[in-house]
Amino acid sequence: xxxxxxxxxxxxxxxxxxxxxxxxxxxxxxxxxxxxxxxxxxxxxxxxxxxxxxxxxxxxxxxxxxxxxxxxxxxxxxxxxxxxxxxxxxxxxxxxxxxxxxxxxxxxxxxxxxxxxxxxxxxxxxxxxxxxxxxxxxxxxxxxxxxxxxxxxxxxxxxxxxxxxxxxxxxxxxxxxxxxxxxxxxxxxxxxxxxxxxxxxxxxxxxxxxxxxxxxxxxxxxxxxxxxxxxxxxxxxxxxxxxxxxxxxxxxxxxxxxxxxxxxxxxxxxxxxxxxxxxxxxxxxxxxxxxxxxxxxxxxxxxxxxxxxxxxxxxxxxxxxxxxxxxxxxxxxxxxxxxxxxxxxxxxxxxxxxxxxxxxxxxxxxxxxxxxxxxxxxxxxxxxxxxxxxxxxxxxxxxxxxxxxxxxxxxxxxxxxxxxxxxxxxxxxxxxxxxxxxxxxxxxxxxxxxxxxxxxxxxxxxxxxxxxxxxxxxxxxxxxxxxxxxxxxxxxxxxxxxxxxxxxxxxxxxxxxxxxxxxxxxxxxxxxxxxxxxxxxxxxxxxxxxxxxxxxxxxxxxxxxxxxxxxxxxxxxxxxxxxxxxxxxx
Numbered sequence: 001x002x003x004x005x006x007x008x009x010x011x012x013x014x015x016x017x018x019x020x021x022x023x024x025x026x027x028x029x030x031x032x033x034x035x036x037x038x039x040x041x042x043x044x045x046x047x048x049x050x051x052x053x054x055x056x057x058x059x060x061x062x063x064x065x066x067x068x069x070x071x072x073x074x075x076x077x078x079x080x081x082x083x084x085x086x087x088x089x090x091x092x093x094x095x096x097x098x099x100x101x102x103x104x105x106x107x108x109x110x111x112x113x114x115x116x117x118x119x120x121x122x123x124x125x126x127x128x129x130x131x132x133x134x135x136x137x138x139x140x141x142x143x144x145x146x147x148x149x150x151x152x153x154x155x156x157x158x159x160x161x162x163x164x165x166x167x168x169x170x171x172x173x174x175x176x177x178x179x180x181x182x183x184x185x186x187x188x189x190x191x192x193x194x195x196x197x198x199x200x201x202x203x204x205x206x207x208x209x210x211x212x213x214x215x216x217x218x219x220x221x222x223x224x225x226x227x228x229x230x231x232x233x234x235x236x237x238x239x240x241x242x243x244x245x246x247x248x249x250x251x252x253x254x255x256x257x258x259x260x261x262x263x264x265x266x267x268x269x270x271x272x273x274x275x276x277x278x279x280x281x282x283x284x285x286x287x288x289x290x291x292x293x294x295x296x297x298x299x300x301x302x303x304x305x306x307x308x309x310x311x312x313x314x315x316x317x318x319x320x321x322x323x324x325x326x327x328x329x330x331x332x333x334x335x336x337x338x339x340x341x342x343x344x345x346x347x348x349x350x351x352x353x354x355x356x357x358x359x360x361x362x363x364x365x366x367x368x369x370x371x372x373x374x375x376x377x378x379x380x381x382x383x384x385x386x387x388x389x390x391x392x393x394x395x396x397x398x399x400x401x402x403x404x405x406x407x408x409x410x411x412x413x414x415x416x417x418x419x420x421x422x423x424x425x426x427x428x429x430x431x432x433x434x435x436x437x438x439x440x441x442x443x444x445x446x447x448x449x450x451x452x453x454x455x456x457x458x459x460x461x462x463x464x465x466x467x468x469x470x471x472x473x474x475x476x477x478x479x480x481x482x483x484x485x486x487x488x489x490x491x492x493x494x495x496x497x498x499x500x501x502x503x504x505x506x507x508x509x510x511x512x513x514x515x516x517x518x519x520x521x522x523x524x525x526x527x528x529x530x531x532x533x534x535x536x537x538x539x540x541x542x543x544x545x546x547x548x549x550x551x552x553x554x555x556x557x558x559x560x561x562x563x564x565x566x567x568x569x570x571x572x573x574x575x576x577x578x579x580x581x582x583x584x585x586x
Contacts, residue, residue, distance in 0.1 A: 015192030169346030186289035190298030241302035
């Protein structure tokens with residue numbers, strides 16, 4: 001893969017911060033510069049300061065190192081301490097590739113001791129396959145802790161690209177520098193608070209974190225000499241070494257006591273390592289380590305290599321992560337601290353090559369930012385396309401305006417020749433309108449001639465089959481009978497005539513007298529339904545296209561003064577029907 005000009009690696013150890021700058025020159029990784037800083041501890045107890053204060057101190061130390069190395073900003077790969085990360089190796093049965101993600105997601109929910117939505121987690125296959133059991137390493141870190149660490153890093157001007165785990169960075173550096181080893185290799189990283197143990201065999205890895213480190217030695221010295229942690233740390237760095245069995249004791253009794261304390265602590269570490277080896281061989285079906293590599297800040301103590309050789313009786317070497325890495329002249333003294341560069345080299349390799357361990361615990365905000373950066377070229381290309389489209393439309397509309405202007409001029413000349421024809425057409429339209437005014441009354445009279453036969457047919461058709469008949473029909477206008485003597489007309493109580501849409505309003509200016517209703521009188525025989533037979537007739541008439549009747553209010557239409565009794569054989573009824581379309585009087 002293409003590597004950037006500057007590769008910045010950052011290892012946030014529990015007590016030591018390491019910052020290194022690499023470059024790829026002629027296809028080879030080159031160390032240009034580096035810095036290490038000790039993070040402050042409580043001088044009385046040796047414990048780390050409050051987490052918030054500790055991160056502030058980390059930011060201050062990181063800025064100082066960046067200033068010394070002339071780094072102002074840039075992408076960074078950094079590693080969080082192994083003790084801040086939960087790691088679990090899980091064995092799964094042979095699975096299809098499409099099912100692995102779902103099964104591992106389920107395993108993560110079962111194994112991670114926090115709610116899965118409160119952590120950032122990742123996994124990687126580390127062994128098995130091809131019909132065998134699959135071994136998976138699952139790592140997780142609390143989301144709020146990761147966000148605090150990432151904010152501390154990025155507020156210095158660095159931009160997060162990869163967030164790895166310190167122990168997995170060591171594994172990548174080991175595989176890069178030691179490619180021809182056979183059998184099992186044990187990598188022991190002695191840190192300040194913990195010792196990370198990596199069992200490395202062909203195609204597989206297993207790691208554990210042991211709670212014994214350099215601070216355990218300092219605490220033991222502090223208790224033995226009854227002095228503060230800071231004084232004990234100074235004594236350890238000045239006089240500390242691992243006492244060897246059968247070796248002559250130093251003349252200074254204090255140095256002798258300190259060396260025995262160191263040996264006692266390392267003996268405890270040896271016991272933990274033996275338990276880890278037993279677990280690896282019995283539970284993980286691994287091999288016995290054929291060699292041991294030492295690294296980390298605690299590995300530099302005098303006689304450390306000889307002590308482990310005395311205990312394990314296997315070849316003991318200091319892990320050299322710079323074996324296949326070139327070192328510039330400005331960083332030549334880095335060879336003396338080679339055992340501290342494992343994580344830094346492993347992180348730089350993540351950018352320049354494919355590594356065997358590529359876990360990445362990116363915070364959600366960084367993931368979103370990287371996704372946007374990946375899409376940025378597409379956004380730029382889209383913006384360029386939009387600009388080109390706008391320019392194209394601008395040219396199109398400019399040309400279209402010119403064509404429209406030329407067309408308008410041509411059409412104007414044609415319009416001049418057509419105005420004479422338009423005048424003749426207007427004259428013909430006026431003649432047609434005059435003829436329509438003459439013909440319209442004649443057409444209306446012809447249509448009204450058929451009105452009354454249709455009304456009579458409709459009234460007769462909707463009449464019930466028996467027990468009711470019509471004895472009298474009369475036209476009404478404004479609720480009054482037309483063509484009836486005054487005495488007879490007075491017998492009919494005028495009913496309010498509803499306003500019909502499209503009909504002229506009574507009393508309106510220029511309104512003519514029209515027939516707007518029909519008065520129907522008749523008789524109904526004594527029958528089981530009695531007056532309901534008239535209501536049934538009214539409901540049938542409500543469906544008529546000629547009358548405007550609301551069947552819900554029959555009392556407004558039916559007029560009857562007689563009450564059915566058992567002596568009369570017939571009873572009168574009267575209906576005041578309103579026409580939907582009034583008819584003009586001849």
